[in-house]
Amino acid sequence: MTTAKAKKAQQLIHPDRDNRFSSEDNPFEAMMLRFDDAARRLKLEPGLYKVLRAPEKQLIVSIPIMRDNGEIEVFTGFRVQHNTSRGPAKGGIRFDMAVSIDEVKALAAWMTWKCAVVNLPFGGGKGGVICDPSTMSMAELERLTRRYTAAIIDIIGPDQDVPAPDVNTNERVMAWIMDTYSMHKRHTVTAVVTGKPIDMGGSQGRRDATGRGCLVVTMRALQRKKMKVQGATVAVQGFGNVGATAARLMAEVGMKIVAVSDKSGAIHNPKGIDIAKAEQFIKAHTFLEGFPGAKPISNEELLALPVDVLVPAALENVITSKNAAKIRAKIICEGANGPTTAQADAILDAKGIYVIPDILANAGGVTVSYFEWVQDRGGYFWDEKTVNERLEKIMITSFDEVSEMSVKHKVSMRIGAYMLSIQRVAAMHRLRGLYA
Ligand code: NAD
Numbered sequence: 001m002t003t004a005k006a007k008k009a010q011q012l013i014h015p016d017r018d019n020r021f022s023s024e025d026n027p028f029e030a031m032m033l034r035f036d037d038a039a040r041r042l043k044l045e046p047g048l049y050k051v052l053r054a055p056e057k058q059l060i061v062s063i064p065i066m067r068d069n070g071e072i073e074v075f076t077g078f079r080v081q082h083n084t085s086r087g088p089a090k091g092g093i094r095f096d097m098a099v100s101i102d103e104v105k106a107l108a109a110w111m112t113w114k115c116a117v118v119n120l121p122f123g124g125g126k127g128g129v130i131c132d133p134s135t136m137s138m139a140e141l142e143r144l145t146r147r148y149t150a151a152i153i154d155i156i157g158p159d160q161d162v163p164a165p166d167v168n169t170n171e172r173v174m175a176w177i178m179d180t181y182s183m184h185k186r187h188t189v190t191a192v193v194t195g196k197p198i199d200m201g202g203s204q205g206r207r208d209a210t211g212r213g214c215l216v217v218t219m220r221a222l223q224r225k226k227m228k229v230q231g232a233t234v235a236v237q238g239f240g241n242v243g244a245t246a247a248r249l250m251a252e253v254g255m256k257i258v259a260v261s262d263k264s265g266a267i268h269n270p271k272g273i274d275i276a277k278a279e280q281f282i283k284a285h286t287f288l289e290g291f292p293g294a295k296p297i298s299n300e301e302l303l304a305l306p307v308d309v310l311v312p313a314a315l316e317n318v319i320t321s322k323n324a325a326k327i328r329a330k331i332i333c334e335g336a337n338g339p340t341t342a343q344a345d346a347i348l349d350a351k352g353i354y355v356i357p358d359i360l361a362n363a364g365g366v367t368v369s370y371f372e373w374v375q376d377r378g379g380y381f382w383d384e385k386t387v388n389e390r391l392e393k394i395m396i397t398s399f400d401e402v403s404e405m406s407v408k409h410k411v412s413m414r415i416g417a418y419m420l421s422i423q424r425v426a427a428m429h430r431l432r433g434l435y436a
Helices: 003-011 027-041 046-053 101-117 138-152 171-185 209-224 241-252 275-285 299-303 342-350 364-378 384-408 413-432
Strands: 057-066 072-083 089-095 123-129 161-165 233-237 256-262 265-268 295-297 309-312 331-333 354-356
Touching (some): 027 413, 046 413, 057 138, 072 089, 072 101, 072 138, 072 161, 089 101, 089 171, 089 364, 101 123, 101 364, 101 413, 123 138, 123 161, 209 241, 209 331, 209 354, 209 364, 209 384, 233 241, 241 256, 256 275, 265 299, 354 413, 364 384, 384 413
Parallel strands (some): 089 123, 089 161, 233 256, 233 309, 309 331
Antiparallel strands (some): 057 072, 072 123, 256 265
């Protein structure tokens, strides 16, 4: 980090924080830099600052399972509840070799701010197991999931902590968690997890929810910038659940998707790419590589295209201090979690690029997870139209509230989003007081 940048970052640090610095791409640091900036602007009381930084509960469990060959192996799993002042902890469970307690703590805090920015009655949580699911059979994964669920059963539940899918976990894994929990409780408890199959209490509209949320906030941003939706050009990085859905829904409202990408690289056509055909192509060929009617380009080139809207919807840390100056999009809608580093924020701000921050832009997923939990608890299920209408209402209201905060305090949409969510969580803490 240059001296000037280090000085700027230092100014953002709250006085009560220990000043440990690490690299630009550390997600916990990235989140804490924004948290500190927002907390300082809100003049958050030092005591409350300390409370909001610390996770409420961290559980580390050993998970012994029998492999298919009869050998016993012991895995390590985590569940962290960062803050439950506003309601049950909410957040995914990931199965990955890169899982660590620090990462889970950071992601749990991230969920606290995301749930608060869209005003859901949830706190933030996250879980994970250190494992490589690609080397495990379905039966081994089931045993791992069920034993992990049994190990964390005392701290999860519809009123306590509601897990969901994350990296390498899916509807199938959620179904096993729900069944294991229900067998222990001796009755069916669908609301213990979200992201379940529709046949067992999942919600209509959940699969498209994150991409749909991206569409809603992007349309709002275009309106704010007095830009037309019809013909607005879009580049989307990542063609999975979030990216492909956002691209499809944006194309449906008349936006022109000129570039999309996945792990295999990017494709570009200034006249527009047929997203339905690209989705069909992926079904047949797994990757976009070789898609006819578009020119192959690199993912770096995609990020630098002169488009109206750029949707990074693949990975974290793709817009950094190294490439932010090259970005030519007018609006960035962060479909992925943490695609922009704190250092890149300053560069994008200086260029006047309008960034819809991740904790707002991709909150459509957790919003429909909330709807799933509400439907399970009420035992009454909504049709997809109702889900989509309610999602749209929440995304529009949240966008406008963040925008208002950013205008009032003359800060970016990102810092506005953090200020709004910290304010909401802090208000709950002040009302509840400190139990002693
Ligand atoms: P996914 O696995 O369905 O899709 C990821 C896509 O990114 C794939 O097309 C993959 O090929 C592509 N990709 C991987 N590496 C790439 C690279 N180096 N360059 C370009 N593309 C690359 O995942 P997803 O569910 O769509 O999630 C994407 C991001 O959105 C993640 O950051 C995730 O945390 C975030 N997110 C997802 C949801 C959700 O509901 N799925 C909700 C909130 C946030």
